[in-house]
Amino acid sequence: MTTRRSFLILAAGAAAAPALAQVPANIQALRRAALQEAVRKVTGGAAIRSGKVKLDIPPLIDNGNSVPVTVTVESPMTPGDHVQAIHIFTEKNPQPNVLAARLGPRSGRATVSTRARIADTGIVMALAQLSDGSFWSDEANVVVTLSACLEDGLI
Amino acid sequence: MARVVVSMQPTAKRGDVIEIRTLAAHPMETGFRHSQTGELLPRDIITRLTCTYNGVEVFRADLAQAVAANPLVIFTTVATESGTLEFRWTGDNDYIATHTAQLTVV
Numbered sequence: 001m002t003t004r005r006s007f008l009i010l011a012a013g014a015a016a017a018p019a020l021a022q023v024p025a026n027i028q029a030l031r032r033a034a035l036q037e038a039v040r041k042v043t044g045g046a047a048i049r050s051g052k053v054k055l056d057i058p059p060l061i062d063n064g065n066s067v068p069v070t071v072t073v074e075s076p077m078t079p080g081d082h083v084q085a086i087h088i089f090t091e092k093n094p095q096p097n098v099l100a101a102r103l104g105p106r107s108g109r110a111t112v113s114t115r116a117r118i119a120d121t122g123i124v125m126a127l128a129q130l131s132d133g134s135f136w137s138d139e140a141n142v143v144v145t146l147s148a149c150l151e152d153g154l155i
Numbered sequence: 156m157a158r159v160v161v162s163m164q165p166t167a168k169r170g171d172v173i174e175i176r177t178l179a180a181h182p183m184e185t186g187f188r189h190s191q192t193g194e195l196l197p198r199d200i201i202t203r204l205t206c207t208y209n210g211v212e213v214f215r216a217d218l219a220q221a222v223a224a225n226p227l228v229i230f231t232t233v234a235t236e237s238g239t240l241e242f243r244w245t246g247d248n249d250y251i252a253t254h255t256a257q258l259t260v261v
Contacts (some may be wrong), residue, residue, distance in 0.1 A: 095221070103214065106235070148221075
C-alpha cells in the first residue's frame with residue numbers, strides 16, 4: 001500500500017529527474033579529470049612545482065564572458081634560461097584549454113594577457129614550461145556571478 | 156575583410172622590450188551553444204595567432220573556445236632591428252587575417 005509519505009518521495013523524485021537528466025551526476029569529477037588530462041598532455045607526467053608563475057585574475061567576476069587574465073613568469077628570458085610556453089586552463093568550462101602561448105628569448109619578458117570565458121566558480125590555472133624542462137604553475141579560485149553562455153546546463 | 160587592430164609603439168631603442176596588443180574582430184562561437192530553434196551552432200573560432208619579426212617567428216598562441224569574443228592577446232618582444240612585424244590569425248572556416256606593422260629601432 002502506498003502511504004502518503006512514500007508517494008511524496010516518489011513524486012519529488014519524478015519531478016527532479018528530468019531536470020537532472022541532461023547533466024551527468026559526476027560532472028564535477030569529469031571536469032576535474034578533463035583538466036588533469038589537459039595538463040598531463042602538456043607536461044607528459046612531469047612534476048609541476050608552484051612558484052615563479054603569477055596568475056593575475058579578478059577574484060570576483062561579474063561577467064564570465066570576458067575575464068581579463070594576465071600570466072607573468074619570473075625568468076631572465078636568455079637563450080639559456082627562458083620560458084618556452086605558457087598555458088592557461090579552467091576547471092569548469094566544457095573543455096579546459098584557454099590559451100597556449102609559445103615564447104622564446106626574443107619575447108624579452110615572459111608575460112601574456114588575454115580575455116577568457118569562464119563558465120562557473122572554480123579554479124583557473126596557469127602553467128609555464130621552462131627551457132630546462134621544468135613546469136611551474138599558479139592557481140586561483142574565482143567566483144563567477146554571470147556565467148559565460150551555457151544555456152543547457154552543461155556546467 | 157577581417158578587421159584586426161594591432162597597437163604597438165612605432166619606434167624603440169635597441170634592446171628595449173616592447174608590448175604588442177592585438178585584437179581581432181571575431182565572434183569566437185564555441186560550438187556548445189544552441190540557436191533559438193534548438194540547433195547546435197557549429198564551432199567557429201580563431202585557433203592560432205602568430206607573430207613574425209623580419210621573417211622569424213617570435214610569438215605563437217593557440218586559442219581555444221574559452222577565449223572571449225574579439226580575442227585580445229597581449230605579448231612582448233625585444234626590439235632587435237628595424238623591420239616588419241607580421242601578424243597572422245588563422246581559424247575555422249578558412250579564416251585568415253593578416254596585419255603588418257613597421258618598427259623603427261634607433
